[in-house]
Every structure is written in C-alpha cells, then in structure tokens.
Amino acid sequence: MKILVCVSNVPDTTSKIAFSDNNTKLDTNGVQFIIGPYDDYALARAVELKETAGASVTVINVGLVETEPTIRKALAIGADDAIRVNAFPTDSLFVAAQIAEQAKGYDLILMGRESIDFNGGVVHAMVGEMLGIPSVSPVMKLDINGTKATMTIEIEGGKEQVEANLPLVAGCQEPIAEWKIPNMRGIMSARTKPLKVVEAKSVEVTSVNKSFELPAPKGAVKMISADNVAELVTRLKTEAKVL
Amino acid sequence: MNILVFVETSEGKVRKASLEAIAYAHAMRGTTTAIALGKADAAELQALGKYGAAKVLHASDPKLDEHVPQVYSSVLAKAMQDENADLLLLANSSLGTPVAAKVAIKTGASFVSNVTELPDLSSGFTVKRSIYTGKAFAHVAMTGAKKVITLKKNAAEAKETGGNAQVVAYAATLNQADFNTKTLSTEKATGDILLPEAEIVVSGGRGMKGPEHWGILENLAKALHAATGCSKPVSDMGWRPHHEHVGQTGVKVAPQLYIAIGISGAIQHLAGVNSSKCIVVINKDADAPFFKAADYGIVGDAFEVVPKLTEAILASK
Ligand SMILES: Cc1cc2nc3c(=O)[nH]c(=O)nc-3n(C[C@H](O)[C@H](O)[C@H](O)COP(=O)(O)OP(=O)(O)OC[C@H]3O[C@@H](n4cnc5c(N)ncnc54)[C@H](O)[C@@H]3O)c2cc1C
Ligand SMILES: Nc1ncnc2c1ncn2[C@@H]1O[C@H](COP(=O)(O)O)[C@@H](O)[C@H]1O
Numbered sequence: 351m352k353i354l355v356c357v358s359n360v361p362d363t364t365s366k367i368a369f370s371d372n373n374t375k376l377d378t379n380g381v382q383f384i385i386g387p388y389d390d391y392a393l394a395r396a397v398e399l400k401e402t403a404g405a406s407v408t409v410i411n412v413g414l415v416e417t418e419p420t421i422r423k424a425l426a427i428g429a430d431d432a433i434r435v436n437a438f439p440t441d442s443l444f445v446a447a448q449i450a451e452q453a454k455g456y457d458l459i460l461m462g463r464e465s466i467d468f469n470g471g472v473v474h475a476m477v478g479e480m481l482g483i484p485s486v487s488p489v490m491k492l493d494i495n496g497t498k499a500t501m502t503i504e505i506e507g508g509k510e511q512v513e514a515n516l517p518l519v520a521g522c523q524e525p526i527a528e529w530k531i532p533n534m535r536g537i538m539s540a541r542t543k544p545l546k547v548v549e550a551k552s553v554e555v556t557s558v559n560k561s562f563e564l565p566a567p568k569g570a571v572k573m574i575s576a577d578n579v580a581e582l583v584t585r586l587k588t589e590a591k592v593l
Numbered sequence: 594m595n596i597l598v599f600v601e602t603s604e605g606k607v608r609k610a611s612l613e614a615i616a617y618a619h620a621m622r623g624t625t626t627a628i629a630l631g632k633a634d635a636a637e638l639q640a641l642g643k644y645g646a647a648k649v650l651h652a653s654d655p656k657l658d659e660h661v662p663q664v665y666s667s668v669l670a671k672a673m674q675d676e677n678a679d680l681l682l683l684a685n686s687s688l689g690t691p692v693a694a695k696v697a698i699k700t701g702a703s704f705v706s707n708v709t710e711l712p713d714l715s716s717g718f719t720v721k722r723s724i725y726t727g728k729a730f731a732h733v734a735m736t737g738a739k740k741v742i743t744l745k746k747n748a749a750e751a752k753e754t755g756g757n758a759q760v761v762a763y764a765a766t767l768n769q770a771d772f773n774t775k776t777l778s779t780e781k782a783t784g785d786i787l788l789p790e791a792e793i794v795v796s797g798g799r800g801m802k803g804p805e806h807w808g809i810l811e812n813l814a815k816a817l818h819a820a821t822g823c824s825k826p827v828s829d830m831g832w833r834p835h836h837e838h839v840g841q842t843g844v845k846v847a848p849q850l851y852i853a854i855g856i857s858g859a860i861q862h863l864a865g866v867n868s869s870k871c872i873v874v875i876n877k878d879a880d881a882p883f884f885k886a887a888d889y890g891i892v893g894d895a896f897e898v899v900p901k902l903t904e905a906i907l908a909s910k
Binding site: 363470475488505507511513514524558561562563564565568571582584586592 | 737
C-alpha cells in the first residue's frame with residue numbers, strides 16, 4: 351500500500367498572530383512553524399499502518415524552501431520520502447491542485463481535517479473531487495481491510511461509521527492515532543531520506559487574499575463577587591443583553 | 594443576483610445555520626431559492642419563506658436521506674445550472690463544507706469558506722473570512738463569475754420577515770458512481786441542543802475534578818437552555834464525549850454567551866471560543882489567563898458558585 355500524507359507548515363498553536371506590509375503579510379517574527387496538529391494525526395496513523403500493514407509513506411507539502419525543517423520532521427517521525435511543491439500556498443484550491451497532480455498512484459491520501467492557518471477544511475474534498483475518488487472527513491478511526499476502508503467520522507453532535515473503497519482521501523483528527531515524537535535515530539535518518547522538489551503547475555486562482563485584519567481588542571473584564579452572583583445575572587440581562 | 598441556498602436538515606428538521614444562510618441571501622437582496630435534499634419536514638420548508646426564500650426546491654428522493662457529499666455536490670452543481678444561480682450559499686458544517694468545495698470544482702466557481710459578514714460590493718466582490726482559528730480575518734476578492742461561499746455562524750441574523758414560500762418538487766438526477774461512501778450507522782445525541790449552533794454554552798474544564806460533578810453544570814445548562822461543552826483534557830480523559838470538546842482541535846463555537854467553568858484559558862481553548870459575543874469565566878484562581886479574554890469574571894470555587902448561579906437564573910425568570 352502506498353500512502354501520501356499531506357502536511358501543512360503552520361504557526362505553532364500558541365503563536366500570537368500579527369501582520370506586516372500594511373496588513374498584507376503574516377508577520378513571521380518570533381513565530382515558530384510546526385506540522386499542522388491534525389496533519390500530525392494523519393502522519394501518525396500512516397506510520398502505524400506502515401508498521402502493521404507494510405505500507406510506504408510519502409509526505410507532501412506545498413511551500414517554499416523555508417518549510418523544509420517541517421518536512422524533515424515528518425521524515426524523522428517515520429515517513430520514507432518527501433515531495434515539496436515549490437510554491438507559496440495561496441489558497442486551498444491551488445494547494446489541492448498541486449497535491450492532486452502528485453497523488454496519482456497512491457492508495458491512501460491522508461490529510462488533517464483542517465489546516466490551522468486558513469482553516470478551510472476543504473483540501474481533502476477538493477483533492478477527492480479532482481482525482482474522482484471518495485473523500486471522508488473528519489476521520490477519528492481508520493481501518494484498512496484489503497481494498498476497503500472502514501472509518502468513524504464525527505458529525506454535529508455525534509458519530510457515523512462510514513465505508514469506502516481505496517483509493518481514498520481522508521481528513522484526520524484525534525483519536526485516530528497518538529502523535530509520534532521523533533527519536534534520535536529518526537532524526538539522524540531523516541537527513542538523508544529523499545526530498546524531491548517539484549515545480550508547481552499553474553492554476554487559475556479566483557479568490558485572492560487582499561488584506562488581513564485582527565479582531566477588535568476586548569474591553570477589560572468586569573469582576574463580580576462570588577457572594578453576589580445575582581448581579582451577574584442582572585448584568586447579563588441589562589448590560590450585555592445576552593439572556 | 595440569483596442565489597441558491599443549500600438547506601441542511603437533520604431528521605427532517607432545518608438546521609438553524611441554514612436559516613442564517615437564507616437570511617444572508619435575503620440581506621444581499623438576491624433572488625433567493627432554497628434547496629433541500631432528502632427527508633425534510635414540509636411545514637419547515639414552507640416556513641423558509643419567512644426568512645427570505647422566494648422559492649423552495651425539494652428533492653425528496655429517499656436515496657438522498659444518506660448524506661453522501663459526492664452525491665449532494667453533483668445535485669447542487671446541476672441545480673446551480675438549472676436555476677441560473679450566480680452564487681451558492683451553504684452553512685459551514687461537516688456536510689456543507691466538503692459539499693461546497695466539490696461544487697466549486699465541478700462548476701469552476703470562486704470559492705471561499707468561513708465567511709463572517711455580508712460581502713463588500715463597492716469594488717468587485719470581497720468577503721471577510723475567519724482565519725487562524727478566529728485569531729484574525731482575511732478580506733478575499735472573489736473574481737469568478739460564479740461563486741460558492743460557506744458561512745460561519747452569525748454571518749447573518751435569521752429573522753422572520755415575510756410569509757410562507759411555495760415548495761416545488763425538484764427532480765434530482767442521481768449518478769450511481771457518486772455513491773462512493775456508505776454510511777453503516779449513525780450515533781447521535783438526541784434531544785440535546787447542538788453545540789455548534791447553541792446560543793448559550795456552559796463549558797467545564799479540569800477544574801471540575803471528575804465526570805461525577807457534571808450534574809451542576811448540566812443543571813445550569815438546563816436553566817439557560819444551553820449546550821454543554823468542555824476543554825480538551827476533559828474529553829481526552831473520557832469525562833465527556835469527544836464532540837463536546839471546544840477549541841483549536843475541537844468545536845469552534847460562536848454563541849451569544851459562553852460560560853467557562855474551571856477552565857484555565859489556554860490559547861488553544863480560546864481559539865474555539867473567541868467568536869462568542871459574551872464570555873463569563875468562573876475560576877478559583879484570580880490569575881487564570883481566561884479572565885483576560887472574558888467580559889465578566891467570578892473568582893470562586895465552581896462547586897459553590899455554579900449552583901448559586903443556577904438558582905439566581907431560575908429566580909430571575
Ligand atoms: C496542539 C494542541 C492543541 C490543543 N487543542 C485544544 C483544544 O482544542 N481545546 C482545549 O481546551 N485545549 C486544547 N489544548 C490543551 C490546552 O493547551 C490546555 O492544556 C487545556 O485547554 C487545559 O484544559 P483545562 O483548562 O480544563 O485544564 P487546566 O489548565 O488544568 O485548568 C483547570 C482550571 O480549573 C481551575 N480550577 C480548579 N479547581 C477549581 C474549582 N474548584 N473551581 C473553579 N475553578 C477551579 C484552575 O484554577 C485552572 O485554571 C491543546 C494543546 C495543544 C498542544
Ligand atoms: N500547503 C500545504 N501543503 C500540503 N498539505 C496541505 C497544505 N495546506 C493544507 N494541506 C492539507 O490539507 C488539509 C486541510 O487543509 P485546509 O483545507 O486548508 O483546512 C491540512 O490538514 C493538510 O493535511
């Protein structure tokens with residue numbers, strides 16, 4: 351079985367977001383970049399399947415050269431080789447088109463349920479559509495039996511058991527697998543694992559980020575004494591008008 | 594502008610998020626056609642007129658009762674064509690979002706998800722969307738002739754304005770090859786208020802000490818007609834089901850009121866609640882970071898404060 355894992359390179363979840371160049375660029379000063387947390391679940395499940403079912407695991411990232419440390423980390427966690435599509439990931443459609451271009455011949459394409467920068471939650475659906483194969487998300491449990499995948503997905507207020515044939519695209523989330531931390535041997539071997547750089551195919555982009563904006567700062571918190579909770583109820587009614 | 598709105602149903606009932614989508618189309622002063630697929634309550638479909646739908650299409654083929662995104666996207670792409678729609682609107686959801694993405698590809702439309710406000714039409718068509726899990730917004734220009742948009746909760750207010758709409762049967766052409774996923778079973782919490790749609794959320798963290806103490810939270814939630822949520826460690830430890838966990842890696846909520854009890858306010862948790870209109874924090878530690886993100890705060894022991902709060906709410910009714 352050939353597995354492709356799509357990893358995004360995103361600001362660490364604790365990052366403070368700020369913009370530069372007249373609010374047209376993310377200010378990357380002091381921002382640490384990581385593998386998207388959901389992508390980490392996808393990668394962990396892929397490595398488990400490699401160990402239990404004998405699969406090969408390739409990671410792919412659409413990004414410029416600065417994403418290579420993130421790709422190397424994915425290799426250290428257990429992927430066998432990597433592809434970097436050399437382009438800035440401008441929007442989901444562009445990213446999906448690049449992944450679909452490279453994804454032919456894989457049995458299982460694993461992603462995160464969503465990236466934590468642009469939060470589209472759509473690249474998996476788009477890649478499935480482009481390749482004409484099923485896509486399922488968010489997958490909390492994934493078992494492969496021959497050419498059939500059985501999955502548990504989360505829906506609003508519950509869960510569903512879903513079945514589909516391979517090849518398949520799955521957007522993953524916990525508790526599909528435990529995150530894996532690279533060990534020393536993994537880190538050493540990651541340095542020499544193959545990382546292929548390919549140029550991007552051209553895609554017509556019809557949604558363009560013009561500028562960014564931060565939410566209005568929150569006013570100061572109003573503290574209420576624990577002995578006077580009735581005041582909170584009054585304030586929620588008359589001041590905040592939410593009751 | 595001709596706007597087609599996908600109406601999502603659950604057990605035949607129209608989801609509130611879809612009412613907001615219709616209100617959004619109405620506020621754009623478009624000619625609004627709503628479309629529901631599979632089992633749907635006839636009276637509820639007629640009532641969509643009250644929110645601004647001029648016409649409601651209903652494809653009632655029982656094969657559509659199963660929510661297969663591939664099938665839904667083919668039907669909606671065709672309906673966009675049949676209705677000559679310039680814009681397709683859907684609510685963000687586990688079904689709506691992938692369906693939207695697929696329709697956009699099938700039709701070659703411009704696509705943006707997580708939209709939070711009405712578009713700016715002053716030069717072209719620009720939408721505001723939430724990014725970085727609510728930590729920022731992007732203004733996105735959509736240049737395609739056809740457009741597909743998914744809406745975040747509260748992008749428009751669902752208000753009753755007009756009267757009932759006429760419901761017209763829509764004959765969907767189904768393609769067997771689209772049935773490429775099969776639902777084996779569904780497990781759903783019934784009767785509960787859905788967390789992503791709730792107007793009030795009562796959420797508990799590790800400060801609640803154990804699942805056996807959730808009763809006081811549930812009483813508060815009941816008094817407020819609220820949904821219950823929790824922090825990630827709480828669902829990780831199995832105190833509460835996974836679909837109740839709020840935050841960066843869980844549900845993103847946007848209620849009128851979010852009450853956080855015994856939750857410290859880690860940035861990953863805040864990422865899921867920062868679209869709430871009003872946040873109340875109850876924590877015994879005055880230095881808990883959550884207070885910085887709150888509108889109202891009470892420093893105190895949850896086991897004392899929460900029952901008192903429930904009483905005060907019941908007394909105020
Ligand atoms: C990649 C990543 C993603 C994450 N995603 C999420 C996410 O989506 N959602 C999420 O919630 N977390 C997430 N986390 C975890 C997050 O960092 C915090 O660890 C978590 O939110 C803490 O949960 P908590 O506030 O319930 O527990 P704690 O941090 O242990 O806080 C408990 C609080 O309860 C208070 N308390 C204790 N006893 C009482 C009492 N009797 N009365 C009142 N207050 C009391 C304490 O003062 C404390 O503030 C993520 C972490 C990572 C690394
Ligand atoms: N630049 C990228 N390179 C590779 N994979 C990506 C990239 N961006 C997003 N993905 C994958 O697509 C998933 C969904 O992303 P999104 O639709 O942007 O929320 C992510 O969890 C990743 O697995």
